[in-house]
Amino acid sequence: MTINVGDKIPSASLRLKTDSGIDEITTDDIFSGKKVALFAVPGAFTPTCSAQHLPGFVNNADALKAKGVDTIACVAVNDAFVMGAWGDAQKVGDKVLMLADGNGDFTKAIGMEMDGSGFGLGERSKRYSMYVEDGVVKQLNIEPAGSFGESSAETLLEQI
Numbered sequence: 001m002t003i004n005v006g007d008k009i010p011s012a013s014l015r016l017k018t019d020s021g022i023d024e025i026t027t028d029d030i031f032s033g034k035k036v037a038l039f040a041v042p043g044a045f046t047p048t049c050s051a052q053h054l055p056g057f058v059n060n061a062d063a064l065k066a067k068g069v070d071t072i073a074c075v076a077v078n079d080a081f082v083m084g085a086w087g088d089a090q091k092v093g094d095k096v097l098m099l100a101d102g103n104g105d106f107t108k109a110i111g112m113e114m115d116g117s118g119f120g121l122g123e124r125s126k127r128y129s130m131y132v133e134d135g136v137v138k139q140l141n142i143e144p145a146g147s148f149g150e151s152s153a154e155t156l157l158e159q160i
Contacts, residue, residue, distance in 0.1 A: 037057070050086070074096050129155070
């Protein structure tokens, strides 16, 4: 069942590449008492994700923060090493939290999994963005397969 506006983010663990290694972070750590702009991509280093989706959130980080967003987070069904390397390659710095959902547990828990095996990707995440306040989804933008725009930083920024 796909998560909807008004639903609470389920409890799950994600991973984050840090200077000291790989850290586990829970959805409670990320969302409790915070305003979060979360977006997901089908894969790190993939064309649309690298050329448009992630850069849009990096470029709009100050504008999102000016609207009260505490955390901007990107999640993908990739491992933490890949997410860390992608963040470095995209010069994300501390603007976006690069979250790894290596086994897709969080993605499945919110009903956002997709079958990318036709492209050699296996199970991945749909492309989406959401605005979450204290763990409750306030805005949700799910992209139709193969497109980009509805889940952009610019769209989410207009909705907050």
